[in-house]
Amino acid sequence: MRLDVRHRTHYRYANPAAFSQHLLRLSPVTVPGQRVILSSVNILPEPEAIDTHEDMFGNRVHVATISRPHDELEIIATSRIDRAERTALIFEASVPWEATRAAALGLAEATPVAELSPYAFPSAMSAPDVAIEAYVAETFEPGRPILAGAQELMSRIYNDFKYDTDATGAETLASESFQLKRGVCQDFAHVMLAALRSLRIPARYISGYLRTVPPEGQERLQGADASHAWVSVWDPAFGWVDFDPTNDCVPGVDHVTLASGRDYSDVAPVSGIVVGAGRQLLSVGVDVVAAPESEPPVLPGTATIRQIQQQMQ
Numbered sequence: 001m002r003l004d005v006r007h008r009t010h011y012r013y014a015n016p017a018a019f020s021q022h023l024l025r026l027s028p029v030t031v032p033g034q035r036v037i038l039s040s041v042n043i044l045p046e047p048e049a050i051d052t053h054e055d056m057f058g059n060r061v062h063v064a065t066i067s068r069p070h071d072e073l074e075i076i077a078t079s080r081i082d083r084a085e086r087t088a089l090i091f092e093a094s095v096p097w098e099a100t101r102a103a104a105l106g107l108a109e110a111t112p113v114a115e116l117s118p119y120a121f122p123s124a125m126s127a128p129d130v131a132i133e134a135y136v137a138e139t140f141e142p143g144r145p146i147l148a149g150a151q152e153l154m155s156r157i158y159n160d161f162k163y164d165t166d167a168t169g170a171e172t173l174a175s176e177s178f179q180l181k182r183g184v185c186q187d188f189a190h191v192m193l194a195a196l197r198s199l200r201i202p203a204r205y206i207s208g209y210l211r212t213v214p215p216e217g218q219e220r221l222q223g224a225d226a227s228h229a230w231v232s233v234w235d236p237a238f239g240w241v242d243f244d245p246t247n248d249c250v251p252g253v254d255h256v257t258l259a260s261g262r263d264y265s266d267v268a269p270v271s272g273i274v275v276g277a278g279r280q281l282l283s284v285g286v287d288v289v290a291a292p293e294s295e296p297p298v299l300p301g302t303a304t305i306r307q308i309q310q311q312m313q
């Protein structure tokens with residue numbers, strides 16, 4: 001399936017900002033099952049400098065610097081993506097979870113995989129506590145196939161937790177959301193990561209998008225789609241396999257991968273510093289729509305920096 005993605009982020013400041021610098025992870029990367037056809041990031045006001053690099057996790061990162069006064073900031077990221085149907089896997093046929101742990105830790109009985117170690121240990125936002133350790137032990141008994149265990153853990157989190165946009169914030173830790181048994185996709189993913197990493201099972205935090213389809217007979221609302229988060233678990237035979245505990249599903253063509261890391265702090269779409277702005281009002285809108293295979297991308301509301309400037313005059 002071919003998808004067009006539009007992610008709009010808008011900040012309005014109480015006072016004009018004298019200077020701002022923004023770290024942007026808004027350009028999807030090509031990964032198994034996903035091919036990026038094109039991607040662009042437009043910023044208003046236009047930055048004096050934009051640096052682009054690849055971070056330690058393989059994400060594409062832009063650093064934008066604006067050094068003249070501005071009372072608002074608009075970032076529009078657009079992408080066209082080809083998504084393939086996932087290959088059906090028999091999770092019960094995967095290796096015992098202990099073999100995955102051994103590979104991540106470089107134990108004598110396994111072939112070590114050096115790049116797995118950052119994902120096998122707790123991170124700042126995914127540190128387990130005693131309650132999480134007891135919770136995951138109910139699923140991962142000795143010898144349990146790694147992917148079968150991950151699937152059951154995903155389903156348990158989905159059933160045991162309530163989706164609640166008011167319960168947590170961007171800085172909420174896994175142990176806090178586990179105690180509440182509620183939160184949003186970020187929290188569901190952090191809890192699953194904390195549980196897996198307590199066993200030293202390598203798992204990644206995935207940020208991305210989820211295409212939603214309106215009920216039959218209703219029009220799709222612009223901005224109705226969402227930034228999303230899920231988890232990817234490593235298996236020696238199949239590589240990284242994704243699990244979405246918020247929706248109790250294995251991600252497919254409606255999921256678009258944006259970036260990966262140890263937790264949310266590694267993949268925040270927009271972060272940085274703003275000097276002199278005071279309080280700020282943030283609005284975010286995401287559109288993920290099916291795109292014709294043969295036509296150029298035409299995304300709802302997409303505009304270049306020059307076009308946006310003309311509209312505001």
